[in-house]
Amino acid sequence: MSEHATSTDVLVIGGGMAGLxxxxxxRENGANVTLxxxxxxxxxxxxxxxMAPNASRVLKRWGLLEKALEIGVQPKHLVFRDxxxxxxxxxQTLNGEFEERYGAPYVVIHRSDLHRVLLEGCEAAGVKLVNxxxxxxxxxxxxxxVAHTLAGVDFEADVxxxxxxxxxxxRPLVADDxxxxxxxxxxxxxVPITEKTPKADLEDVIVYLGPDCHLVQYPLRKGELLNTVAVFKSPSFERGEEQYGGVDELxxxxxDCVPAVQEALKNLATGIRWPMYDRDPIENxxxxxxxxxxxxxxxMLQYLAQGACQALEDAAALQDATxxxxxxxEGIKPEAWDxxxxxxxxxxxxxTARVQRTARVWGESWHVSGLARTLRNLLFKSRKDNNFQYNDWLYGQDGDGVPSVTAKRVAEKAAA
Structure with missing residues (x-):
């Protein structure tokens, strides 16, 4: 610890996507940053x-999008099936008009690969990284x-x-929840994509919607891997068991799902499962x-695929606000932080509160049965490709978390 400075302009706690x-x-704004x-x-x-366009635009801002594209995949379509x-x-076609409208591509990428892109970006920029x-x-x-650590070393920062x-x-500093x-x-x-992998849908993000369950598949790492996620309502989790000893629930x-879905279950690693949590939105x-x-x-729940995306938006908004x-x-003005x-x-x-709440509703609509499923399917089938009314609020280029007043102030400062 002694080799690392314990006083800095900015201290970031947490080395996941949001922290990086x-x-x-x-750091891009000129701060001395310790993470x-x-x-x-x-x-x-x-x-x-x-990684939807509202997130890939942020990577583009920092000059990191090309690195993500080198290892990621740009799917051709997002497809929903019963x-x-x-x-x-x-x-939804994800190239052409979609990419032009939102100013950046839709990318699917392994979590570890995006994390590495951000980590290398921090290293290259001069962020001090301490494990x-x-x-x-x-x-x-x-x-x-002032951050107090288990080792007894205090870190001090302007923020x-x-x-x-x-x-x-x-979080308990701002919410009792x-x-x-x-x-x-x-x-x-x-799993690796081989000659035996069904060739259908290997260029798309496919979402199968079922009663109390859904399944998502898409390619990763330039088409070398097939990613599969199965999400379902778990009786044992409802009882409070985060992990479960068998695959009978799965x-x-x-x-009752089609053979393509049941066959895809063979791709899953069943040694660990991921319980799905979120929290209620808070204002402060x-x-x-x-x-x-x-x-x-x-x-937030994963149904809008926005967890990492909103973290990148946070970073862009904080960059703009400062x-x-x-x-x-003339340098950093600590008194302006408040x-x-x-x-x-x-x-x-x-x-983000809107994204959190919409993700909950979106998930509920995916998992309905009976008459609700029939109505859901009719609504989905009534939508035509490149109908953007459900996307603009989330992916639109004015949706990066920076309000017009902030953008105006930034522009005024830059012009002064």
Missing amino acids: AGALAL VERAPEFGEVGAGLQ AVTGEELTR DVTVESVETVGGRG VIGADGLRSTL EPVSSAYVAYRGT EAAYK WVAGRMVLMGDAAHP VGTVFTG VALREFNDVRAGR
Whole structure:
């Protein structure tokens, strides 16, 4: 620890997607940034993730999109099917007009690959990265944030960013709440694509919607891997068991699905399952000189595929909120942090709350049965390709978390 400075402009707590993105954004603005991570090494677990244009635009801003495209896949379509009949319900073409409208591509990428792109971006930018640091608490003393660690070493900074995930140690500073169980769990798996892999759909993101279950498949790593995610309502999770000893629940959940779905279950790694949680939205993420971002601020269910995307939006919004106020041509103005943090909070809390709530409703619509399923299918089939009315609020180029007043102030500062 002694080789690392314990006083810095910005201290980021958490080395996941949100922490790395926030660190890179503020380093780009000229701050001295130290990021601390409790794990002994940086890394990301899980399988694939979908990076919609509202996120890939942020990577494009930082000059990292090409690196993501080198290892990721640009699917041709997003396709929804009924898991019981196999019937196609709707599709969205993801190139051409879609990419032109939103100013960036739709990319699917392995979580570890996107994490590495952000980590290498931080390293190249000069972010100080420190492992094996467990932060127990943060307080504001004399206008600075002070992070107290398990090892007894204090880190001081003009501002502390809490990016420590769903079970954030720092969230109790702003909210007395707990994660909310969804009753759904996920099994994930990535397998090599071989000659025996069914060739249908290997260029698309395919979502099968079933009663109390769904299944997603898409290619990863330039088409070398097939990513499969199965999500279903779990009786054992409803009883409070995060892990479960067998696969009988998994098999039972998909017993009425078409053969293509049942065959895809063989691709899953069944040694661990992922219980699905979120939290209720909160309006305030700021306590003194500490601010939350990413899943610490707004954990969401995965149905809109926006968890990592919203973390990147957070970083972009924080970068914009501090340009011209905290970070000026004359140097850093620590006293401006309070205004910038409040502006960031005001910009982001409403948008992420909408994403959180919509993800819950979207998930409910995926998993209905009976008459509700019939009506859902009719609604989906009534939608035509390149009908953007359901996408614009989420992917639109004015949806990066920066309100017009902030954009106007940034422009005015730049022109002055």
